[in-house]
Amino acid sequence: RRILLVNGPNLNLLGSREPEVYGGDTLEDxxxxxxxxxxxxGFELRAVQSNHEGVLIDAIHDARTGTDAEAEAEAIVIxxxxxTHTSIALRDALSGVALPxxxxxxxxxxxxxxxxxxxxxxxxxxxxxxxxGIQGYxxxxxxxxxxxx
Ligand code: DQA
Numbered sequence: 001r002r003i004l005l006v007n008g009p010n011l012n013l014l015g016s017r018e019p020e021v022y023g024g025d026t027l028e029d030x031x032x033x034x035x036x037x038x039x040x041x042g043f044e045l046r047a048v049q050s051n052h053e054g055v056l057i058d059a060i061h062d063a064r065t066g067t068d069a070e071a072e073a074e075a076i077v078i079x080x081x082x083x084t085h086t087s088i089a090l091r092d093a094l095s096g097v098a099l100p101x102x103x104x105x106x107x108x109x110x111x112x113x114x115x116x117x118x119x120x121x122x123x124x125x126x127x128x129x130x131x132x133g134i135q136g137y138x139x140x141x142x143x144x145x146x147x148x149x
Contacts, residue, residue: 001042029134053089077141078121084121094124103125
C-alpha cells in the first residue's frame with residue numbers, strides 16, 4: 001500500500017528559504033517524517049518534488065492504478081507551493097485520478113498576502129492543513145490512512 005507525497009516549486013529550498021515563514025527543517029526532514037509516519041501505519045511513501053508543473057502533473061497521473069505498479073498510490077499528500085494559487089492544470093490532474101487528496105501548507109496561507117488566500121486545489125481536496133509546519137505532513141498521512149482504513 002502506498003501514499004504519494006508531492007511537493008511543488010521552491011520546496012527543495014526548505015531549511016534555507018525564508019526560515020521565519022517556513023521553518024528550519026529541510027525537504028529531506030519533511031520526507032523522512034512522512035515516510036516514518038506512513039511506515040508506522042503500514043504504508044510505503046513515494047516522494048516527488050519538482051519545480052515544474054508538468055512533472056508534478058505526470059507524478060499525479062502515475063499514481064493511477066494500471067499505469068505503473070511502482071508508482072501506484074491510494075492517496076496523495078500535496079503541497080503545491082505557489083501553484084496552489086495559479087494552477088487549474090494541477091487541480092484537474094488531481095480530480096482526474098480521483099484519489100483522496102490532502103492539501104498541506106507549512107505556513108498559514110490565510111494569515112498572509114491576499115493572493116495566497118485562494119486555492120485552486122482545496123475544492124478537490126479531502127481536507128486542508130495550513131500553518132502546522134512540517135507536522136502538517138504527519139497529520140495528513142495519519143488522516144489519509146484513517147480515511148483509507
Ligand atoms: C506554501 C504556501 C504558498 O503560498 C507558497 O507559495 C509556497 C509554500 C506553504 O507550504 O506554506 O511555496 O505552500
